[in-house]
Amino acid sequence: MKTPMHPLAHLDHQYIWHPFTQMRDWLRTEPIVITSGKGAVLVDANGHEYLDANASIWTNLHGHGHPRINAAITRQLAKIAHSSALGLANEPASLLAERLVAIANPPLNQSGGSSRSAGRERKSPGGELKLPKLFYSDDGSTAIEVALKLAYEHARRSGQSRRPKFLSLAGAYHGDTVGSVSLGHIDLFHQAYTGLLFKSDQVMAPYCYRCPHNRAAPERQDARDYRRCKWECIGKLDRLLAAQQKRGNPYAALVVEPLVQGAAGMIPQPRGWLAQAAEITRRHGALLVADEVMTGFCRTNEPHLQAGQELFFASHEEGVQPDLMAVAKGFTGGYLPLAATLASQAVFDSFLGEYEEFKTFFHGHSFTANQLGSAAALANLDLLDHQASATARAGLIQHLRRNLEGLWELPWIGDIRQIGTIVGIELVRDWRQRLPFPLAQRVGIRICEVMAAHGVLTRPIGNILVLMPPYCTSGEQVARMISVMREAIQQILGKPRR
C-alpha cells in the first residue's frame, strides 16, 4: 500500500512553482521536503537523511547549522535584522566591507600564478587597492546586473565607447535577470527571451574535452591534461577584441567565470587561459568583469595550509585582478541571500559629480547591505580564515580525487573535471567517440533521481553530473556520494562491458 503524501509535500504541489523545473514532471512524484540540516546532511519531513552533494546549489561552504554562523546571525538578530542602506550606514555591512576588500586585493604575482609572499601587485602604482569599493545587492544575478550597469556607464563616461557592447563566453551563465541573461549564452535557458534581451557577443570558451581544435584522441583522464592545441581559443578572443577596437568602439568589458564555467557544465579553463585572456582584454581597451559567484570563497583553490595566506578568489590564482568582481552564493556561507560587486577606483570615480550632474548610480534594492546577511558573511570569513577550514578543504579535495579515480572504469565516463572542490563528470554513450546522449533521454536527471532515492542529492547539468560538497564533508561521506553515483549510473545505463 502506498503511504499518503506528506501534508507539506501536498501544500508544495498545490501552490509552489519551482525554479528551472518542468512542473508537469514535478507534480508526478512526491517532493522531498527538507526540514533540517546538520553539516553535509539534509533531513526531510519523514526523517530520511541525504548527503548534500551539491551544497544546496553551490552555496553552502561549512555545512548546515554551523554553530558559529548560527550564533552570528542570532547575535545580530538581537540588535536588528534590517535597516535601509538608502541614506543610512550600518554596523555589520561596514565591518564586512573592510574584510571583503582585504581578501579581494591579495598580493599577486601577475606573471600568472600566485605569489603569496610578495606584496608587489596588491596595490597599483598610485598605492591604491585595485578593487577598493563595493556595492551590495542580494544575489548573483543582481551582482552581475550591477557590474553590467557600472561597466556600461563607465565606458560611456570615460569616452571609451558611445554604444558599449559586452563580450562573454560561449555557454556562459551569469544569472536570470534580463541584464544577466543578456550576457548568457546557454540556448536552452536563454533563447526564449531573445526578444527581451540586449545583444551581447560571444567568443569560444576553452572546453578542452569538446574543443574542435583539440587534436588529441580521448584518454582516461581530464581532457585538459592531454589536450593538443595551439590555444586557438585565445586567438579567437584576440581577434574579436581587436576587431571591435578597430571599429573605434572597444568592448565595454569581457565578462568571465574565472577558472571554471559552472552552469555551462563545470567546464574548466586550462592553466594560463585566464591570465592570457585578461592581458588581451586590457590591451584592447576593455574592462575585465569576473563573475566569482560560484568560484569565490576558496571553491577552486588548492588550500595553502598556512592560515591567513589563502587566496579566496579564482581570478587571483592566475594572478589576475579584474576591474569588477561579483560575489554571492557562498558569501554568507550559503545561509542568507547577500551579494556584492567590487569595483575599481576608476569605475567608482566616473560616478562622482555635483548632484545636479546626475552622475549618481541610480540603482539599489530594498535589502541592500542587509545586517543579518552581513553578520553571516563575517562569520563565514572568520571560518575561512581558520586553519581547520583549510585542512578540511585539503582533505575533501583529496577524497574527491581518490574516489573519482575508480569511475574511469565505466565506459560512459567521458571526462572527469575537478577544480578544487568542484567536480563535473561528463557522461557519454561511448568514451572512445565522445558521443553525447541526446538531452531528451534525461540521462543526468534519471541518474540523480536514483541517487536521491539512495540518499545523495545533487542536480545534473544535462549529461554532466555535479559534485560540490560543503567543505565539512568527511572522507566517508565522499566515498558514499561517489559509490551511490556509480551504482546509479550502472542502474540507468546498464552493466559495464568487460
Ligand SMILES: *Cc1c(COP(=O)(O)O)cnc(C)c1O
Ligand atoms: C548562480 C550563478 C549566478 C546567479 O546567481 P543567483 O544568486 O542564482 O542569482 C551568476 N553567475 C554564476 C557564475 C552563477 O553560478
